[in-house]
Amino acid sequence: MTSLGTASAAPGEFDSGRLTVGETRDGTTLGLPVAVVNGARDGKTLYMQAASDGDELNGVGVVRRVVPQLDPAEIAGEILIVGIANLPAFRVAEHRNPIDDTKLNRAYPGTADGSSSERIAHATFTAAESADLVVDLHQGSTSRMINEVRVRCGRHHRLHSQCLELAKVFGTGHVLDQKGPDGQLARAGPNTGVPTIDPELGGCVGWDADSIEYGVTGVFNVLRHYGFLDGDVDTTEQVRAREFDRYGSPAGGLVDYAVELGDRVDAGDALFDVTDPFGMLKATVTADRNGIFWRSRRKPQVATGEYVCSVGARVDTY
Template sequence: IWSSIDFDKDGKQTDCLRLPISTDLSAYGWIPIPAICLKNGDGPTALLIAGTHGDEYEGQIALMRLSRKLKPSEIEGRIIILPALNFPAVRSGRRVSPIDEGNLNRLYPGRAHGTATEMIAHYVTEVLLPTTDLVVDLHAGGRSLDYLPSALIRPGTTAKQQEKLLELLDVFGAPIGLMTDGSGGGGNTTLPAAAESTGALVITAELGGGATLNREGLDLAEQGVLRLLKHVGILPSCDVSAPGPVRIMNGSGTDLLVYAYADGLYEPMVDLGDEVSEGQVAALLHSIDKPYIEPEEIRFARGGLIACKRFPTLVRRGDCLFELMEDLAPRHLQG
C-alpha cells in the first residue's frame, strides 16, 4: 500500500491510500482508501479510524464530519483520519471484505504481500502505528449485534499504561467503559493488540448496531473524539462538552458470552442494559425443524450487565446472542 500523502508535511491533505489489486479487467489496479491528514508543527499524533467493518456507520459519519470541520491552524501536532479503512467492506455494506472475505479486526498484524485485507492490517501496523500516540477505533455491532454505547480498552501492559487507558475512558465519556482482553472476539488478532508493542494508546468505541444509525452513538463518537484530542494536547483550545459519568466494567472471559447451541428462532427474554443474574433465562430457542416441541431455554452462566444483543432472530449453532460485562475491581488494583 502506498499514498501520495506526505504525513510529515504541514497543512491539510486529502487523498487516499492505494491498495494494489490485480484482476482480469485491471491488471495493475488499486482500490482507494480515503485518507485525510492534518498537521501543524510538532506534537502528538492521533490516528482516527472507522469502517474497519463496513456495516458500522456511526464512526464513519462522525469522522466525515470531523474531516470537514477541523483546520490545521487549530491543532498542535497531527491527526490522520481514515473514515473507511476497509473500503471494500464499506462500499458493499458488509462486515467482511467482498474481495477476500477478510475481517480486518481479526487479521492483525497482517502481511505486506497477503490478501487485500491483510495488506491493510499490515500498513496500519507497520507504517501508521509506530508514529502514533493515540488511536481511536470507532465500531458498532453491524448487522448481527446491537451494542450499548460504550468504549473499550485492553488491559495495560504496565500499571502506568493501564491508568492512562482508564483515563481515556473517562475522557471519551461513553456511559460504559469496558476493559477486555478480547476473549471470544479476536484476542491478539485485533488492532489494539497490534498496537501494544508500539506504545500507542488505543481506545475502541461500540456505538450502536443492526447496520442502522444510532443518533446517540453518532454524537458520542464526534464529541468523544474531540474530548480525546483536547486531552492529549492536539486541540488545546477546543470547545467541547464535558463527559458524563462512566461506569468502568470488565468484559474478559468467554463465559460472559451467550451462544446458541442449535439452529432456530431466538426469542430474547432480556434487553440491552438489563442487569441479569446467574441461571436467569436469557432467551428461548424455537426449533424450525420441530415446531411442535417446547423451545429450549438458554440461561446465563454468570450475572452482569447486557452489553450487546443479537439483532437477527434467525440463528445457527455457534451464533453469539448476548455479551455480558461486570463491574471492574477497584481501579487501584492495576494489572
C-alpha cells in the same frame, strides 16, 4: 509538512488524498481515502480510522461529522485519518475483505508484501505507529449492542493504564477491558508503545444517529483532553466489564428478550425465552452471573446452539 499517502499538509493546513495499498483485479490502483489535519501549533499526533470491517459504518459516520469541524488554525498537533480502512469490503457491503476472505482486524501489524488485507494492515499500521494515540472506530457489526469502548492490550500490559485512560476519556459509559485476539489493531498498537482503543459504536444495519453522536462526542473528548483543542473534559465514571458470558439457544424457535441492552442483570435473572411459531414456550435462559446485558442477535429465529446474546461480567466502575 505532514503526509499520509497523497494527502500532505503544512502547519495550519488540511488535505485529503489516497493511500495506495495495491491494485484491484482489473489492475487499477486501490487507494484508501485519507486526510491530514496539521495544526498551527505543535502537539501530539492522533491516528484515527474507520470501517476496518466493511459493514461497520458508524465510524464512517463519525469521520464525516468530525472532519468538517476541524479547523487547523485551532489545533495543536496532527490528526491522521483513514476514512475507510477495509475499502474492498466496504465497496461490497461485507464484513471481510472479499479479495482474500480475511477480517482486516485480525491482520495487524500486517506485511508489505502479503495478502490484500496484510498490505492494508501494514500501510495503515505504519501511520498508526507514528502517532501518540490511536482510535480505531468500530461497531458491533449488524447485531444489537450497547455503545462501548474496548481496551484489548490485556491488564498486565505496560500500556494498560494509558489505554484505559484513553477509553475513559472517550466516554461512552461502558468499557470492555479484556485482552483481544492476535491481529487486532488495539493489540498491535500498544505492543509498539502507542495507546490504542477500539470504540464499538452500537450495532445496526447501515448506521445509527445516536451511536454516531457518541462517537463524535468521544473524538472531541479525546482532542480536548490530550491538548489538540482547547477545553476541558469531564471524565465521568465508566462501567467496566472484564469478561463476556455468551449464551446460545437450547432449542430452535423464536427469541423474546426479557431485558434491554444496558440493563444490569443478576445471576438467575431471565435473559430470553424461546417459543415455537405458535407462542408455546420451549425454553427460558437465565444469567449465570451478575453483569450487564451487552449484546444480542438482531433476528429472532434461532437454531439449537445458535448464539443469542452476551452479558458483560466481572463488572465494576472506574
